[in-house]
Amino acid sequence: MVVIARSGARRWVSSADTAAVTAGVRVGMAAAKAQALFCGLMMVDADPVADAKALQRLSLWALKIYSPVVAVDGADGIVLDTEGADHLQGGEAMMISGIANRFRPKGLTARVAIADTWGAAHACARTISRETVIVPAGQTVKAVERLPISRLRLPEKTVSDLRTLGFRTLGELSATPRAPLALRFGPEIGRRLDQMFGRVSEPIDPVRTPDLIVVSRSFAEPIGAAETIDKYVGRLVVELVEKLQERGLGIRRADLLVEKVDGTRQAIRAGTAKPARDIAWLTKLFRDRTEKIEPGFGIEKLSLAAVMAEPLEETQSVSTLVDDTDRDITPLIDIFGNRGHRVYRYAAVASDVPERSVRRIAATAADVLETWTLHWPRPTRLLAHPDPIDVIALLPDQPPVSFTWRGKRRRVKRADGPERVFGEWWKRDSESAAVRDYFTLEDEAGERFWVFRSGDGENLETGSHRWFLHGIFA
Amino acid sequence: MTAARAQVLTELRDRIATLERSVPRQAGWLPFGVVAIDAVLPGGGLARGALHEIAGGGSGTVDGAAAALFAAGIAARTKGKVVWCLTRPDLFFPALAQVGLDANRVVFVEVDREEDVLASMEEGLSHGGLGAVVGELVRLPMTASRRLQLAAEKSGTLGLVVRRWRRQTEANDFGQPTASTTRWRVSVLPSVALPVPGVGRPQWFLELMRVKSGECAEFTVGACDAQGRIHLSADAADRSHPSRRSGYSA
Numbered sequence: 001m002v003v004i005a006r007s008g009a010r011r012w013v014s015s016a017d018t019a020a021v022t023a024g025v026r027v028g029m030a031a032a033k034a035q036a037l038f039c040g041l042m043m044v045d046a047d048p049v050a051d052a053k054a055l056q057r058l059s060l061w062a063l064k065i066y067s068p069v070v071a072v073d074g075a076d077g078i079v080l081d082t083e084g085a086d087h088l089q090g091g092e093a094m095m096i097s098g099i100a101n102r103f104r105p106k107g108l109t110a111r112v113a114i115a116d117t118w119g120a121a122h123a124c125a126r127t128i129s130r131e132t133v134i135v136p137a138g139q140t141v142k143a144v145e146r147l148p149i150s151r152l153r154l155p156e157k158t159v160s161d162l163r164t165l166g167f168r169t170l171g172e173l174s175a176t177p178r179a180p181l182a183l184r185f186g187p188e189i190g191r192r193l194d195q196m197f198g199r200v201s202e203p204i205d206p207v208r209t210p211d212l213i214v215v216s217r218s219f220a221e222p223i224g225a226a227e228t229i230d231k232y233v234g235r236l237v238v239e240l241v242e243k244l245q246e247r248g249l250g251i252r253r254a255d256l257l258v259e260k261v262d263g264t265r266q267a268i269r270a271g272t273a274k275p276a277r278d279i280a281w282l283t284k285l286f287r288d289r290t291e292k293i294e295p296g297f298g299i300e301k302l303s304l305a306a307v308m309a310e311p312l313e314e315t316q317s318v319s320t321l322v323d324d325t326d327r328d329i330t331p332l333i334d335i336f337g338n339r340g341h342r343v344y345r346y347a348a349v350a351s352d353v354p355e356r357s358v359r360r361i362a363a364t365a366a367d368v369l370e371t372w373t374l375h376w377p378r379p380t381r382l383l384a385h386p387d388p389i390d391v392i393a394l395l396p397d398q399p400p401v402s403f404t405w406r407g408k409r410r411r412v413k414r415a416d417g418p419e420r421v422f423g424e425w426w427k428r429d430s431e432s433a434a435v436r437d438y439f440t441l442e443d444e445a446g447e448r449f450w451v452f453r454s455g456d457g458e459n460l461e462t463g464s465h466r467w468f469l470h471g472i473f474a
Numbered sequence: 475m476t477a478a479r480a481q482v483l484t485e486l487r488d489r490i491a492t493l494e495r496s497v498p499r500q501a502g503w504l505p506f507g508v509v510a511i512d513a514v515l516p517g518g519g520l521a522r523g524a525l526h527e528i529a530g531g532g533s534g535t536v537d538g539a540a541a542a543l544f545a546a547g548i549a550a551r552t553k554g555k556v557v558w559c560l561t562r563p564d565l566f567f568p569a570l571a572q573v574g575l576d577a578n579r580v581v582f583v584e585v586d587r588e589e590d591v592l593a594s595m596e597e598g599l600s601h602g603g604l605g606a607v608v609g610e611l612v613r614l615p616m617t618a619s620r621r622l623q624l625a626a627e628k629s630g631t632l633g634l635v636v637r638r639w640r641r642q643t644e645a646n647d648f649g650q651p652t653a654s655t656t657r658w659r660v661s662v663l664p665s666v667a668l669p670v671p672g673v674g675r676p677q678w679f680l681e682l683m684r685v686k687s688g689e690c691a692e693f694t695v696g697a698c699d700a701q702g703r704i705h706l707s708a709d710a711a712d713r714s715h716p717s718r719r720s721g722y723s724a
Contacts, residue, residue, distance in 0.1 A: 327555075343581060
């Protein structure tokens with residue numbers, strides 16, 4: 001299957017699926033030639049207007065979820081400024097694999113790249129064969145030098161002329177003296193190269209929906225002092241909250257867009273765990289991070305947009321004579337979350353295998369009533385990977401007499417056990433016979449440890465009969 | 475004569491107390507429920523709205539197991555949410571649940587850097603309305619501890635710092651002065667002997683190394699029970715493990 005685009009009287013292949021590519025169809029080929037190559041080729045007419053609309057919708061979706069600054073990039077992509085926004089998705093790697101995963105169930109293939117500049121990310125995303133790539137900060141030159149010159153966002157005519165001159169890769173082009181190139185092709189090549197390597201800035205003009213709630217303030221004189229920024233952020237929050245109040249909405253995600261005198265933009269995104277319309281809470285979230293703003297030569301305009309808002313109804317607070325209700329700590333959790341820390345609670349899982357008996361849940365999740373069934377003491381610290389230890393013990397079910405852990409031999413004075421833990425054969429086939437025997441050991445100095453023997457001590461099928469230290473008791 | 479002297483002393487104490495802090499402390503105290511321990515603490519318990527430091531002894535300086543459980547026992551006896559800031563997430567929550575800490579009450583904040591633990595603790599302490607804020611730290615400089623102490627005083631939240639070092643030799647750091655109100659060291663002792671083979675109730679050697687306007691003391695206690703309470707061991711006189719004690723005392 002191929003998509004046929006029309007330019008003038010010429011009909012050419014603008015994209016082809018994998019089956020067509022294996023049959024020899026190439027992008028840019030004339031439609032008639034493609035048809036001749038492969039009998040029964042399905043041809044669909046390209047619809048640039050619908051494509052552009054879909055891309056616009058896609059960018060609005062990305063604006064809501066991923067980044068405050070999103071724009072349509074060319075005819076086939078969107079560009080996001082993710083600086084200061086990736087922490088809400090758990091970091092850059094998590095974010096881009098998340099983006100790719102969201103497209104896959106729809107039958108679409110997305111190529112996602114993160115780089116220092118728009119130009120570099122544009123080139124990488126269109127060249128890579130993998131789904132995602134992250135170009136580490138400061139390594140743009142290394143990442144793009146092997147890419148073809150067609151990725152430089154130049155007019156097609158220039159690209160083909162450069163090819164005629166023998167240029168193949170961006171590395172070759174950037175190593176060539178500028179003056180002769182500029183004389184022949186104009187300043188465009190130099191500009192694109194500089195944009196790619198971050199030598200000149202290339203601000204992204206963000207898309208906005210008409211129903212987006214935005215408040216902004218322009219300054220006659222550029223501002224730069226931290227206190228001034230704080231003051232105006234505070235005022236913007238008040239204005240935004242008023243607007244939200246009219247509509248009965250609460251913020252889930254808000255963006256502070258800083259426009260500077262030199263035409264660059266910086267965005268700060270803050271998320272909340274539940275809809276919020278509290279002035280103090282929101283001000284705190286932004287003020288906490290205004291130190292990240294680099295005013296440069298001065299700030300011309302500050303705008304605050306509620307990108308994601310959810311209905312929030314006023315609720316009457318329950319007043320009791322016995323003041324025993326816990327204060328809501330969601331604002332505190334939001335502060336930690338926006339700083340990029342991992343915030344969670346532990347909850348019980350019905351599993352006898354110690355490392356599987358706890359799971360992390362969101363800090364704002366509803367209370368879990370289920371708890372651990374605690375017949376035996378459990379160690380305060382649990383090693384992420386059980387440490388192998390050398391043990392002298394009588395098989396099958398006597399506790400060790402002594403053991404050596406981290407180079408120190410300890411004689412066991414008192415011991416409890418075994419506590420047998422069976423593998424979860426109903427979940428994992430590999431554990432159908434697995435057994436661990438846990439012992440609590442106390443050495444002569446009174447230090448208490450949780451060790452286990454993999455296997456029941458008789459049957460080698462149940463485990464390797466090696467000993468491990470798994471936890472440390474208080 | 476003695477009555478007059480007592481009155482003068484009380485007045486002096488009050489004046490010193492008002493000089494020490496501009497706002498009078500109203501947060502109160504959290505008693506241990508053990509007469510001998512509460513007696514040595516001014517106010518009759520751990521001051522709320524103050525910072526308390528807890529370290530382990532021996533290899534507990536590295537694993538911090540006993541120190542963390544002691545802190546969990548204290549946090550379990552407070553009301554409200556508990557914020558626990560750490561860099562190394564190796565706590566096994568079932569153990570904390572066994573000393574009466576409800577998993578729904580504890581919000582963990584896992585950060586990458588030590589400084590972020592300090593910042594998160596300060597944020598939690600100044601937020602107010604929390605039962606306790608616990609942080610696991612390697613280093614606690616004077617300035618940082620002062621900030622935490624002030625934040626705790628302001629909101630009346632109980633601040634607990636579990637000191638935990640990378641190496642046992644680094645634990646000398648615990649001798650450095652900080653602004654915390656009390657400083658404890660918890661070392662493990664052999665468990666209570668049972669008439670049958672097995673491990674009995676764990677015992678700790680609890681050293682109160684420093685307390686503001688109070689005297690140092692040491693106790694042999696039974697580890698936290700299901701409500702987070704400690705109790706004096708019956709064989710408190712048995713000090714058969716002097717080698718486990720610190721080489722210095724504050």
